[in-house]
Amino acid sequence: NAGVTQTPKFRILKIGQSMTLQCTQDMNHNYMYWYRQDPGMGLKLIYYSVGAGITDKGEVPNGYNVSRSTTEDFPLRLELAAPSQTSVYFCASRAGGTGELFFGEGSRLTVL
Amino acid sequence: AQSVTQLDSQVPVFEEAPVELRCNYSSSVSVYLFWYVQYPNQGLQLLLKYLSGSTLVESINGFEAEFNKSQTSFHLRKPSVHISDTAEYFCAVRAGYGGATNKLIFGTGTLLAVQP
Numbered sequence: 339n340a341g342v343t344q345t346p347k348f349r350i351l352k353i354g355q356s357m358t359l360q361c362t363q364d365m366n367h368n369y370m371y372w373y374r375q376d377p378g379m380g381l382k383l384i385y386y387s388v389g390a391g392i393t394d395k396g397e398v399p400n401g402y403n404v405s406r407s408t409t410e411d412f413p414l415r416l417e418l419a420a421p422s423q424t425s426v427y428f429c430a431s432r433a434g435g436t437g438e439l440f441f442g443e444g445s446r447l448t449v450l
Numbered sequence: 451a452q453s454v455t456q457l458d459s460q461v462p463v464f465e466e467a468p469v470e471l472r473c474n475y476s477s478s479v480s481v482y483l484f485w486y487v488q489y490p491n492q493g494l495q496l497l498l499k500y501l502s503g504s505t506l507v508e509s510i511n512g513f514e515a516e517f518n519k520s521q522t523s524f525h526l527r528k529p530s531v532h533i534s535d536t537a538e539y540f541c542a543v544r545a546g547y548g549g550a551t552n553k554l555i556f557g558t559g560t561l562l563a564v565q566p
Contacts, residue, residue, distance in 0.1 A: 369552065371554070378559075380540060380557050381494075381556040383553060383554070397555075430493075436482060436501050441495070
């Protein structure tokens with residue numbers, strides 16, 4: 339049972355480069371989320387999706403884009419990477435109703 | 451909008467001592483409340499949750515939390531901690547209904563450091 343899978347686990351980017359963080363889940367969950375975690379700041383919601391074709395902004399969406407073409411996949415794209423985007427990124431999913439969030443293991447991104 | 455406050459960034463405690471990690475929330479609607487735990491270099495895992503009903507909820511590893519609506523709190527407690535409880539603990543809130551029910555908002559986390 340794979341759950342939520344994120345790739346890559348680690349990545350170093352130069353300022354101005356772009357990249358996509360991949361997230362896939364095999365639990366047939368409708369709801370998917372992207373968070374970033376910074377020391378002392380907890381987790382901040384970047385974007386979320388309530389189903390294929392539907393996405394919405396969270397607390398800190400600037401500099402990011404998402405798409406949800408299938409139930410399983412929810413990639414996060416960083417355009418024109420900046421040092422402020424250095425962080426650990428977590429993807430999560432849940433079933434509807436009161437379902438709990440299931441997290442991936444995280445992707446550590448450094449922008450130099 | 452919902453928000454969560456965890457005032458203690460770090461709580462050092464000796465093994466077998468009791469511990470309380472504080473969590474206060476703000477919301478204009480009814481809420482669901484959660485505690486998640488994060489072990490080093492891992493994702494977050496659900497520890498326990500309050501959805502409705504009994505205000506005291508328990509986890510399988512001895513933690514408990516009590517929902518106090520009048521004080522808007524959801525403090526996490528354990529009567530006797532182990533070294534293996536060393537981790538970061540996050541309190542989170544989600545609106546019980548409405549558009550915001552889709553968003554889980556986290557606090558800044560409390561590092562529980564259990565010392566021998």
